[in-house]
Amino acid sequence: MSKIGIFFGTDTGSTRLVAKNIFKQLGEELADKPKNINRTSAAELLQYDALILGAPSYGMGELPGLTTGCLEPNWQEFVPYLDGADLSGKRVALFGLGNQERYADRFASSMIHLYRLFYGYGAGIIGCWSTDGYKFEHSHAVIDNQFVGLVLDQRTQPHLTDERIKIWLAQIIPQLLPVMARVA
């Protein structure tokens, strides 16, 4: 597929809005409309070689899903469908939502599970993001002093979201274009 696939999980709608914002900033030429992961088949996701995947954090930093109190299926219910998939050659950029004031001890932690999962299946993970500008104690989603993807806080820093997305997309688009061109 010669476009970027955007998939998200959400419980209260914020991650959907952020996914739509990302889509709007990318434009229809580069990306397909974002899709809720609870209405996505594995085949649908795997048709893309360039992926942007988003997740909110719930529970104690697990993947969001029914066991973390989400009302609808989320990433937790989707990931078993990927079992055994070969994602080599694909590039994946991650974004995660959280609340750094209320959940400072496990800020935006769920993103680490998508990182490990997709990396484990052979995908190249791109789009790490500086922790500068956030105030938190701990996040499982930090490796080598950087978040493994873009982190957004719609509760305490919504005014920074547009600009953060803009900067992040400028960073990842050049890394996504080559894998899209391969199949165009």
Ligand SMILES: Cc1cc2nc3c(=O)[nH]c(=O)nc-3n(C[C@H](O)[C@H](O)[C@H](O)COP(=O)(O)O)c2cc1C
């Ligand atoms: C019950 C509950 C648990 C949460 N747990 C975390 C958490 O562990 N870490 C974090 O950073 N944010 C946590 N949050 C904040 C959400 O991740 C944040 O509000 C996010 O924007 C929600 O996204 P959604 O509207 O797409 O579901 C929690 C929120 C609720 C209501």
